[in-house]
Amino acid sequence: MSWPAASIAETLARLTAPGMPFETAPVEVHGRTVRAYVRAKPHMRAVLDESRRFGDRPYLVFEDERLSFETHWRAASAFGRLLVERYGIAKGDRVAVAMRNFPEWSVCAWGALAVGAVLTPLNAWEPGPVLARMLADSGAKVVAVDAERLERLRGEAVDAELILARGAGDAPTLADLIGPYADLPDAPAPDPGLSSDDPATIFYTSGTTGQAKGAWGTHRNIATNLVNTGFRAARAAVRRGDPWPPPAAALPAPRAQLLPLPFFHVTGFHSALVPAMANGGTLVLMYKWDAGRALDLIARERIQGLTLVPTQAWQLVEAAEGSEVDLGCVDTVGYGGAAAAPELAERVRAVFPAAWPGQGYGATETSSLTAANSHEDMMERPGSVGIAAPCCDLRVVDAEGSDVAPGEPGELWVSGPNVVLGYWNQPEATEAAFGGGWYRTGDIVRRDAEGFITLLDRAKDMLIRGGENIYCVEIEDVLMSHPAVAEAAVMGVPERVLGEVVGAVVRLRDGWAAAPEDLRRHAAARLPSHKVPVILQLRDAPFPRNAAGKALKRELRSELPARLA
Known part of the structure; x- marks a missing residue:
């Protein structure tokens, strides 16, 4: 069968048809009407509770540690109970996490979400004064840290209660507070009565041009991105003419994914940690990025998917070219977070014999994915970040806010159920960036007649x-x-x-x-x-x-x- 078997318009119509996984319907969200996914999860507690069906399947792998879905559920539930019973955390209170990608990061994050707290991930790379400033800005009542972050915060004015989730130090430890994982009871965390539009997260923006702002997101934002993450593969299947949707299975097949990106970034959390939880995937974590170590993990864990930034993808390709590691298990090399040269897609295809490259476009303010490109479409247009997810409405506008013609450059604006509420405690910045129901990305793009987007520059960098x-x-x-x-x-x-x-x-x-x-x-x-x-x-x-x-x-x-x- 020649490719493509279906046009982009035909593919979208099929994927979003009534009864299909990407079906959308108008929903009123905080005073604006958006097209939301009909079958999206209602909130993250539901995702956590449903993960028990994967039982002893490994959810997180770190060095020689393996944490199963069942043990993770028990640990997260125990942490949620701790937050409510010992620290008085109520729905809407902020709970911060500041540590490397240790398994405890996930335990604390999911436990906080399960009891209705607003998860506030902090950039673990930041020095103590910046971490303290984010804690003060968010008003976090509790912060879970590792030993490195505990030391950085020493001497800083911190009102939040500290919990040492990993390592040694002079703060109460997670292990002492909830007990050994092997002894955890089959007991859920208190149910706060969550709804889709309850606040769920404050992710601080990258801050490449100034002080970071807290993007205030909801459970619907996370659930929307969870559906978006499945869009690339579904679109590729329909474009290729493969049967879709695939036959229903009792459980999704096990799938191992290497994740060197930090959980405190929306790609690591929204587009890796959450989908793995929902789909029974195994996330293989790294203490720090090293291309040679990544190759070893690919071989040891039979990694199928990679989630990287372009710099890491380039480094991995270069390391693989001089390696004898069997890379035939890898079927997807995904990258995003920064602009990628078109040549990278060709290098990925040359080095990973069974893999398709893919790249996504998004922002902290859009809860990760807004558009995506992959498979044959990626090889046809390696410089494009793809087309919008079905729930996302896009505009490309000139300096006056008027829509430009296809192929003309302009600033990308986004609307949809993935767009956050605004910036925490910054009403003026919120109005400037989100006023009128459209998030102004600050990115200059071109969009062709089929909807493929090419990132040209940041407006401030042009x-x-x-x-x-x-x-x-x-x-x-x-x-x-x-x-x-x-x-x-x-x-x-x-x-x-x-x-x-x-x-x-x-x-x-x-x-x-x-x-x-x-x-x-x-x-x-x-x-x-x-x-x-x-x-x-x-x-x-x-x-x-x-x-x-x-x-x-x-x-x-x-x-x-x-x-x-």
């Missing part, structure tokens, strides 16, 4: 040379296509006559050599002259990045001239 808009991602992709380039960041450099000119900071791959002029010639052969970097600075150290994998351009900018005469 540079203007002599009145001409230049999108940094386009130039970064060209630089990344040079075999010697490991990382590239393009920024505007102020210049007296033109306003701005193109500057670039580049890191070369280990063992490779290239002069700035070599890279400029490479760019000149592929770009119009006004987009070729005028200044190109080589850097030895890896780029500074946030937890989402985005390069911190504000730190890289100091390596370029402040201004050209």
Whole structure:
């Protein structure tokens, strides 16, 4: 059968037809009407309770530890009881988690959600003063930490009760408070009477351009993304002409997924931890990212799916090219969180013999996935982040807020049941970003006639040379296509006559050599002259990045001239 067996429009019509898993219906949510999934889970307590059906199947694997679904349910339920009975946590109170991706992170998170607390994940990379500021901003009553975070918070003014979930220290420990996992009773946490639109999370934004804001989300937001995560594979099956939906099974088949992304980021939580819980998947965790260690885990655990940021995907591909590890078990290499060069999809297909690449687009404010691309569509359009999930309404608008024609650049606006309530305790910022029922992403994109979206730049990163808009991602992709380039960041450099000119900071791959002029010639052969970097600075150290994998351009900018005469 030739591909595609169905157009995008035909595929969407089939996937969203009455009775299908992606069927939507209008719902009133906090004063606005959105198209919500008819079959979405009502709240996260339901997801946790239903996970017991997977019994002794492993949910989390960390080093030599394996935590089954049943044991995880008992531990999360015990933590929920602890929150209510010892700490007086009521529905709507904030409970923070600040630690590495240890299994205890999940236990504390699901326990908090089960009793109606607002889960507040904190960026474990941050120093003590920043963690303390987030705790104060959220008003968290309890914070579960590991030993590293406990030490960082020492000396900080923290009103929240501390629970040491892992490691040694001078705070009450999770093990002492709930007891050994092997002895936990078959007893649920107190039921707070949850509804879909109750607040569930405060995720602090990446903060690449300033102080992070708390994105205030609901159970419906998480449940919507849970449905969205299944959209890529379903769309690919229909486009390919495969039978869909597949025959119903008593339980979803076991599936192992490697997750080096932090749970405190929406990709790690919304698009990995929650789907694994709902679908009986096994998440294999890493203490820290290392491409060689990842290859070992792929072989040991027979990993089928990978969830990465593009930088990790590049590093894994490079490590795999010189490895004898059998990668035939991997069927999906997914990445997102930052722009990815089109060449990455081709490299993934070349190195992983049975795998399809996929990438998603989303934001903290959209509860992870808004659009996705994968399988044959990804290979046809490797530079696109895909089409919108069925529940998401998108607009691409000009500076005046008017819709632009297909193929024209504009800012992406999003509306749907995945969009959060706003920013915690910041009404002015909420109105600026979410006013009128549309979330203004700040991303400049193009959308073609079929709905495929290509990310061009952040509106704040776009540079203007002599009145001409230049999108940094386009130039970064060209630089990344040079075999010697490991990382590239393009920024505007102020210049007296033109306003701005193109500057670039580049890191070369280990063992490779290239002069700035070599890279400029490479760019000149592929770009119009006004987009070729005028200044190109080589850097030895890896780029500074946030937890989402985005390069911190504000730190890289100091390596370029402040201004050209």
